[in-house]
Amino acid sequence: MMTNPVLSNYIVVPVLSLILILLLITVFRRSDKVWSKVLSVLRITAILALAFFLNLRPSVKRYNAEIELKNIDVLFVVDTTISMWAEDYGSKQTRMEGVQETCDYLLKELAGSNFALIRFDNRGQILAPFTQDARSVSDAFSTIKQPDTYYAKGSNLNVPYEEMKELLISSSKKEDRKTVVFFISDGEITDNSQLQSYSELEQYVDGGAVLCFGTKEGGKMQADNGYSRKYVQDKEKSEDAVSVINEDNLRKIASDLQVEYMNVRSATEVGYMADAIKSGSSIRMEEAEMITYEDVTFYFGAALAAFLIWELISIVLLRRL
Numbered sequence: 001m002m003t004n005p006v007l008s009n010y011i012v013v014p015v016l017s018l019i020l021i022l023l024l025i026t027v028f029r030r031s032d033k034v035w036s037k038v039l040s041v042l043r044i045t046a047i048l049a050l051a052f053f054l055n056l057r058p059s060v061k062r063y064n065a066e067i068e069l070k071n072i073d074v075l076f077v078v079d080t081t082i083s084m085w086a087e088d089y090g091s092k093q094t095r096m097e098g099v100q101e102t103c104d105y106l107l108k109e110l111a112g113s114n115f116a117l118i119r120f121d122n123r124g125q126i127l128a129p130f131t132q133d134a135r136s137v138s139d140a141f142s143t144i145k146q147p148d149t150y151y152a153k154g155s156n157l158n159v160p161y162e163e164m165k166e167l168l169i170s171s172s173k174k175e176d177r178k179t180v181v182f183f184i185s186d187g188e189i190t191d192n193s194q195l196q197s198y199s200e201l202e203q204y205v206d207g208g209a210v211l212c213f214g215t216k217e218g219g220k221m222q223a224d225n226g227y228s229r230k231y232v233q234d235k236e237k238s239e240d241a242v243s244v245i246n247e248d249n250l251r252k253i254a255s256d257l258q259v260e261y262m263n264v265r266s267a268t269e270v271g272y273m274a275d276a277i278k279s280g281s282s283i284r285m286e287e288a289e290m291i292t293y294e295d296v297t298f299y300f301g302a303a304l305a306a307f308l309i310w311e312l313i314s315i316v317l318l319r320r321l
Contacts, residue, residue, distance in 0.1 A: 074116070074180045083186055084186060102184075115128065183209075195249050207277055208273075220240050
């Protein structure tokens with residue numbers, strides 16, 4: 001069983017334990033019969049246990065599941081330079097939070113496809129080669145962390161070219177496959193390099209988009225100095241650095257790859273792209289020898305709802321805990 005808690009167990013366990021103790025004290029102070037107290041204790045314990053498991057959001061493994069497979073390879077190429085942590089996406093979110101939100105949306109919408117992930121800052125890195133296990137790609141996204149300001153050497157949009165070429169060529173060798181690329185960045189080049197052409201890769205690309213995150217006004221980037229949070233500094237101006245998007249660079253890459261360009265403000269904006277990709281794919285149902293995960297939170301929620309209805313009836317009609 002896998003879990004994905006809403007709140008940390010370091011918070012939930014003490015709170016539920018305190019509630020349990022207070023309710024048990026209330027029950028044992030009553031002058032009810034022993035069997036009535038025992039029944040109350042069992043109900044209270046069951047309710048709190050169900051609340052604990054509901055918070056865990058458990059999933060169980062399923063083997064050899066029948067899944068819907070699409071003839072699509074989806075490649076995410078994600079800029080992870082420090083500017084992607086500028087706080088100008090949505091309501092003071094970082095650009096990277098927007099990226100992860102959007103990619104999670106696409107992973108769900110295009111379920112049944114093969115997915116791969118490349119990240120790049122000072123160097124390109126294939127975090128996940130093409131796989132049908134979308135969860136492993138989602139987990140790979142979760143490993144992306146803000147680079148140290150001392151490690152960062154500036155932004156260069158040419159860095160992931162070779163890794164892209166490698167995966168795109170491998171996808172092109174598969175029979176009856178369509179290859180979709182989502183190139184994700186803020187478009188900044190800060191190391192004085194010149195943007196190279198991506199047109200050579202166009203022959204391997206059947207669709208997708210270049211997705212821009214950030215604003216023309218720009219945003220500041222927080223940095224961890226080991227003791228407290230502060231903003232990355234512009235050493236030349238002796239003030240907080242501001243990262244501003246460069247749409248011209250990203251439009252050039254989109255033109256080279258012959259795909260759409262979009263400045264993303266919310267994840268659902270790319271929904272029509274996902275629909276277009278799905279409508280152009282072929283689908284088959286297959287018994288896959290793979291592990292999938294089924295969310296079983298609903299069952300705990302239903303059981304908890306039943307107990308709470310029971311308690312409501314007890315309190316309103318029987319006037320007891």
